[in-house]
Amino acid sequence: MRGNGDDPVRDFLQDANFPRLPRGVMFGIVIVLVGLSMLLTVFYQVEADEVAVVQRFGRYQRQTDPGLHFKWPFGLETVTKVKAQRVLKEEFGFRTEQAGVRTRFSNRSYPEESLMLTGDLNVADVKWIVQYRISDPVKYLFGNRNPRKALMDASQIAMRTTVGDYTVTEVLTERRLEVANEVQQRLQTLLDLYDTGLRVVTVKMQNVTPPSDQVKAAFNEVNEAQQEKERKINDARKKYNEQVPLARGEAERTIAQAEGAQINRVNRAKGDVARFTALLTEYTKAPDVTRRRLYLETMRAILPSVGQMYIFDQEQSSSLLPFLDLKRGGGGLPIAPQKEQ
Template identity: 50%
Template sequence: MSSDFRRGPWGKDPRPPEIDQFMRAAQDRIRRTFGGRRFPAGWALVLIAVALWLATGIYQVNQDEVGVVQRFGKYSRTVKPGLNWKLPSGIEKVTKVGIQRIYQEEFGMRTLRAGVRTEYAPERQYEHESLMLTGDLNCALVPWVVRFRIGDPIRFLFRVRNVRDTLRHLSEATMRQVVGDHSLDEVLNKREIIADLAQKELQAALDQTESGLVITTIELGRTNVPEPVQPSFNEVNAAIQEKEKLIYEAQGSYNRVIPEARGQAEKVIQEAEGYAVDRVKSAEGDVARFLALYEEYVKAKEVTRRRLYLETMQSMLPRLGRKFVIDPDQKSVLPLLDLGKKGEQK
């Protein structure tokens, strides 16, 4: 990857052939053409100069590049990778553009040396690029990296005067707009969403300027708050965590107590409903029994009355314990007639 726009993304031309070798080969060919006779030195120099001039039209385009040819400064054609030839220098000019390479621009940070242990420049040196204002009027440090490629080499070369500056200005403006539309909590915890929105907005702006660039990714670095407000920010985070802890505890108590109370209420309701059904059924049974007795009583009043009396006494006497029968007309002492034991034996 490279972000060096001073050289341009098209690299350097290959070295031309050695002049001495070319002149010796040209002289040998001229001698063979004229049968070994000496050719005038002036004409030889002219022919050599013309050959060298024509040789400037030979050039090589790498596999990840295309060649944009200009004739007298005007766009002529685009050539594919491989060995190509153009009109000599002064007539046509070729500019190689790496359309398959990925370039990057860094904001709020700089990579000094990439490798296994990458070295970065101090963040404070570029803090002015990453310091932004969020939607809830808080300050945040938002470093990011823009990775892109050249999608249209013609627009890249001819539509925008300074592509690098245009990209940096648009990227910074877009990121500040997106961050300004979100709260500090969203900027710190939803970096992927912020990066996706910024990528879409930046690509739309670049398409409008016809820069020929295609944004591949936008990656946000470690977002944070400025150092002077870091202690206050930590206190706010601690308070928020305590608040969430209390809310979770209350929610847990609610989830434990409310279902238990609901279950108890349903149990009481079911018991009451069961008791009501039992009382109703019992009352209905008593009514039916009374009606049946009444019907028998109407048919034979004396018999029914005596039967009810005997049945009542039969059910009551065993529950009275010891019983003594005394004749009210007897004035002397009578032997005790103990009916209780017999009743109990029954």
Template identity: 45%
Template sequence: MAWDWEKLKEQQNKRKPQPPPPPGQGGGGGGPEPPNWEEILDKFKGTKLPDMWWLIVILAVIVGVAASSMYTVGTNEEAVVQRFGEHVRTTGPGLNFKFPFNIETVRLVPVDRRETAKFGIDETPDRDSSRFQGRESDTASVSLMLTGDLNVALVPWSVQYRIKDSYNYCFKVANPESTLEDLSEATMRLVVGDSSVDEVLTERSTIAQEFKTLLQKELDEAETGLEVTAVNLEKTMVPLPVQPSYNEENRADQEREKIILQAREEYNKAIPAARGEAERIIRSAEGYELDRVNSAEGDANRFLSLYEEYKKAPEVTRRRLYLEAIGEVLPGMGDKYIVDSDQKNLLPFLNLSDQKEAIK
């Protein structure tokens, strides 16, 4: 409809301030009148927009579709896209597109962010740096474990992990963090239960490595989509009520080790010496055996050679043997006196004075 410009102009003139009346004329109360808003609104009620409003509606729809079709994935994230609740794809960092108006929905998963789960560590959880800080239970009960040799130890630890499979993390397990907690505690109790208390207290790196391997295997079998990046085994100790007894046991073990080392030292000194003496005696006996055998063989060979000569000339050989034996015996008998059997008086032949001087 056409605007009634004359009436609008008349209303604007009425709103303008009127000049004051000349002096001597009455002030008659002729001030400006306020605008009549009802009349103005009545003028606009019948007004129609031009045909361009269809273009505005179309542009608004296009902007809405474009805004709901685009999404951005950060450099440390992955986007899990669902169409009517069903997983259709996983996209990486950058600008991506999807069906608009919640036909497809997007869930951003921080795959490169490191999270920390702490067990038996008595400290206030930092919820900004970790979404999961372990079950809200007594820290001592979580870390109190039975070792393989039926002793009790306090084993606090922490697990650092990340999301390695967005699909498994979102769809396979209802609460992956809670599953990690349960599996971590069960696995640590299994590893500690297979170790002695001394191994738990002194070989923490070995236990941590074995725990990490077993925990990752359990997480993969449960399809949690989580990866264990590091395991930190805190200072392990025995409970305070049994600490004095444990110290006494340690002192006794150290004393036992000391005695064992001393005994081994004496053993290392005595056993080699005894073995050397035994070896020497054996070698001496072997040498004596060889000498006796060779001597016996020589005597036997000499006897056989003499026997052969004896068979050829018995009388000559007997005479020679007799003379050789007398030649060996007589030199050791001192002075020798040969007396005729028919001699009756021996005094002229005996020099008794020389014998007395020899006796003195």
């Protein structure tokens, strides 16, 4: 039977001689296709770093953890997988073209992100990164239309607000860590307010410089001077910690020696006083005997240290007599002078 030309497709089907299949075979083929489709759409796999959000007729139903799960087939339930365990990163003021051992950055600048005004009305070029995770997959999918854009805008708001509370010197040098911590707190507050389902892991200040080369050079000198100042302060504290304990030890040793000398002198003085008092008591009782004893004791103490002694005697014709030194032995006996005939 030939077609009339009004419908080419119908004419082709009418002219083609396709073999006619039995109804049972056709029914079996349909059953197999339906079964395969059910098998393909009823199971799904969630990876280790993912969380699956299941929707039924477009409405949220449940979350599923990593592993093999099943759902209603034929699109009655749909699954959206979210990388909830992965730490994501956004860059501001610069872009990384290739990460690795030798990271390559883009030469393009992003002044609309990095240039901002400080509290002392100076302009700073601030580059930073934000690392974050998806903490609530439901809010991430349904709470905000574009969570990534909300994160980008909120990060710039938090950074500009915080930098505006500090001077350019503080942002460039000693208070960078404090600025980053404050930005992280403000950013997390904004993300919770916008129902993004994101949690900030960290905010890192990559590079903060003045905008122009001349101003940059001046601020680099200020930064170097600040670092030199800190280094000298640390060196001074090191020397202080080394010298002060030594000086204190020397002072304590000198004080101990002085106290020992004081005790010694006092004890000797007390001993001398006691000896003089006892001597005075004996002298009062027997003046002549005590005087002679003192004389003899004094001579006994002095004579051993005298090299040569002479005795003057008025009864001798020669009044000068050598004293016999018994310590020298018999070979050195002096000869007495002879009287003149």
